[in-house]
Amino acid sequence: MNVSDARVDDGPVPEYRWVLPSVLLGDGGEGRPVRRSTRDWIVDVAVFLVACAITLLGLPEVQDEPAALLLTEQVAGALSCVSVWLRRRWPVALALVLMVVSTFLELAGGAGLVALFTVAVHRPFKVSGPMVLLYLATIPPYLLVRPQDGMEPLAWGIVVTAMLLTVYAWGIVVRARRQLIWSLRQRAASAAEEAKRLERERIAREMHDVLAHRISMLSLHAGALEFRPDAPAADVARAAGAIRASAHLALQDLRQVIGVLRHPGSGDGDGDGDGQVPERPQPTLADLPSLVEECRQAGMDVRLEQRADDAPDGLGRNVYRIVQEALTNARKHAAGQPVTVTVTGVPGAELSAEVRNPLGARHLPRIPGARAGLIGLAERAELAGGRLEHGPTPEGEFVVRARLPWPEKETAEPMAERAAGERS
Template sequence: MPTTGLAPRLRDAGAVALSLLGVYLALWVEPATLPGEAAAWWWVDLAGGVAAAALVLARRRFPIGSALVVYALTVLCTSAWLAGAVATFSIAVRRPWPTAAALGVFSLALGPLQGLVRLQTPENASWATLAWAAGTTVVVVATGAAVRARHELMDSLVERAERAEREAALRADAARTAERTRIAREMHDVLAHRLSMVSLHAGALAHRRTASPDEIRDALEVVRAGAREALVDLRAILGVLRDPDADPAGPAEVGTAAIAPQPTLADLDRLVDGVRAAGTPVTLRTDLDGAAVPDECGRTLYRITQETLTNAARHAPGLPVDVRLCATDGGEVELDVSNPLPPAGAGGPSGNGLLGITERVELAGGRVLALGPHHGRFRVAVRVPRRSGERAGVLAEAREEMA
């Protein structure tokens, strides 16, 4: 407990005042000395009572030591009895109750020793007086133990509140990290595809020196459109950081922080057409048996297809790419994308696209069937559960329980 401040000083003043009240009651209300005792005992009693009142100020730093000295003074000085009660109470507040109870019993055992040095009346040596002293000690120890238990409870509540704040801060940091990871993944998937298409068109334009003005104009228009779409996507994704309350379903506009609608399998044809326009032959075969694919599953398949087509255009430019989507008997959707392996030394440097594909599949609860060279072709094959909404519901419930 703190030893500085107004409240501790007031408690110290109250303890000293209570101890001095015992001096007053013993020396002025009751007879100071018994007939036959030396008059000097009154002054001894007064000095001992004042010393005991002063010793209670040391109860914070030395609770047991100061209490033992006060108990010793009670053997000679009847005026130190309230100071002894204050000392016992302080021990019960600052030490476990067995220690306080043991010292309380010790103080009671010292009471009869006063008869060895001071004269006693029959009332002072009676069983009623001993019972009153024992009852007072029990009340003092019990009250001090109750105060100690309350202090421990308050400390525990404060510690739990601080721990809850720390855990909330850690959860907030984890949420921010997860959001940054999600934004980084979206930026990689979207911008890598857009900029790869722009790079392919610009490279083709640089090598086609015999192209007609119309062909050059068309190629430049494709490059301009790709760059504009990349800028729109970048602003839409970064808008999440600037405007947390933006509507995810709202359309993206140039110069705003609106968030574009997330693509699904319905946008797959448009994606394939864009890749074909960049000079990469793509064959798309879809066999879903007319079954609807949930948006979450479709979004995962769209992003994986986008990443594989981007990789194919970058590492195997001009080579045909086969994309096949089909439904399985286990309620999953299988995506198989493959292209011939390029000649040695062709294509750009490798990145983190395959790692991102693996992470997306794992987050969707699916599995990777193939991810690399396979019989002379580079093949990416994954299976994603169609009903991924159930898993999302479980995750949402877990997040709510954690919150």
């Protein structure tokens, strides 16, 4: 159901997340016209019929009264039942009027109970609480004006009090239920918005990690062609081929991300049968040598020292992205400088990735950046339960160092022993 089409006790409401709880609980506001939905009409007709039924049940009690008083009772009872249709627009005012009338006239009691119920449902406790106390305060004068034959005043007072408190408690329960439903809907809407935000951040992070790497490769090769126009034809052809390959890979990555954004479960595009766009295989720690080789082919001087190969896929993917972004930053800010990548770690301790390069010369042109790469890496490391350190060193180098927890891998034998113990 569309949020803008949602209806509550007072009719259609505006955008859901901006609606006050009182409006969602049927509080249309004093004196404001009320637009009833089909459900509202059904409820109002039912309430009107209940008020009429209670009034008709009270007719035998007033048959022996004088003609003038009997006519007054009948007119007041009819008008009270009709006034129930105003309960949504003026609930508090209607309840006060009917409270006074029902204190002296028997046939207005049914409409008074309906008015009290309406206030309990549509108004907070700071309004409905004093209202029910006023109703209870009218019981003694009612007992004096309307004594019941064959019943002690105390017993009749207990019956009337029980009726008022039961109707009020029912209204409070209805209001509490509506508040609970409203709260659950708000939580669901907030959870949906949070899920969308996290997914957007994930896609943005992946786009930055992948496209920044591809585009920096394009810039590097294009810069080489710009500064070496007299290069041999073979070198020019090789650089042009690298530019074409990097552009093709960048377009592929961009097309997949746009496909995810454009067809989220709709079944269109290139997705599979259930409408989900298939994700391309994610890199792991085993793909680091290929990344380093790609950078070397682009002209970078990169040395890899990898002493950890069997990390879990999720952990390896985080390390791969961190190294990829660090190499991209090295190409941007320290072009032509040697870069050392060191990956070490053991299960049960941590996996460490360090990218180290001399600080670049300040007079060399640099590839512009969004200054969001290191922030994204820090967030990725924190989400993985680790930490990221980066900055210049006294030796004149720039270091990016990530330390991520590496849970100890369970062997098959302990797992089998634990399963046997659970079965026993």
